[in-house]
Amino acid sequence: MRIVSFLLLIMVIGTGCSSQKKTDMANTTIEYSAMSRGFHKKITVQNQSVWVESERGQDAVESKIDAGKWNQIVAEFEKVNLETISTLKAPTEKRFYDGAAIANLKIIQNQKTYETTSFDNGFPPKEIEKLVNLLTGFIEE
Template identity: 70%
Template structure:
């Protein structure tokens, strides 16, 4: 009887934790920005909505994210260890000599902000590459 109770409790706890992670996405804000002297792009994703800004003094364009795309974003987001994104290393260094805009990923969840160090726009660290590519796809639309 103890084993059955233990198994039931374990399964209950596991499903509770995964649903908590999904529920957190409603209040999570994912922000990707890329900027240089003559370039500015900002993409903000929150609760199945994306805001895209294509210039410093330009009004943001708001779009609804389709469910299939939202599910991809959630899947990639769940793979990221938020506590470690501040230590990610950029694979290239073109931004040091104006060869690329400076990219940055900032995630705000539960009133805590997690931010990457600067990296070359178009060449994010491999740990966040798929998520960044999903975000930048909104600019191509």
Template identity: 65%
Template sequence: MKSTQIEYSAMSRGYYKSIVVQNKSVSVVKERNAEVAKSNIDDAKWNKIVDAYSKVNLESLSSLKAPTDKRTHDGAAIGNLKITKDGKTYETAGFDNGFPPKEIEQLVNLLVDFAKE
């Protein structure tokens, strides 16, 4: 996973969050134009991320169906998962923040945990 970058973002008119994981480090931005908070990821958490990532089918990422659609009427921020591996980018369609497609739920939840700390 050395050449892989995983980014989760969620945004709406009044909400912004960006979490980027790469090489056992994480960068978190909790609001627009805010400072980036960087930290290292401990081995236990990193192993969970690697395990969750290994279950994601990159080729089908763009076709995953969102389980809810509150984002269509400003009922939820728009969530997005983007994975860049070996220079190629794979990205989901937008989904409701907090309600990712089940195929990526474990990975997204691990990333969102960094913004809670």
């Protein structure tokens, strides 16, 4: 009987924590930017909406994110360790010689900002690769 009670308690605590993180997504902004000479892209995701800015000086175009894609973004976001995001290492260094645009991922959650060091557009650190690929998919749509 104690084991069953203990297992139920663990399940309640575990589901409470995961639902709290999903609730926090309403107060979370994810920004991906990539730029170089003649190239500028910025994608901002917040509360099931996305804003895509394709050129410098142009207004961002807003779109709603469908539930399926939003769930994918939330699932990948939950895998990201915000405290260590600033220490992620870029797998390539093409941005140093204009071989790739300079990219950056910034997450603002509960008025605290978490930001990666710069990395090559198209070659994000593996820890955030799936999330970045979901975000950059909005440019192609």
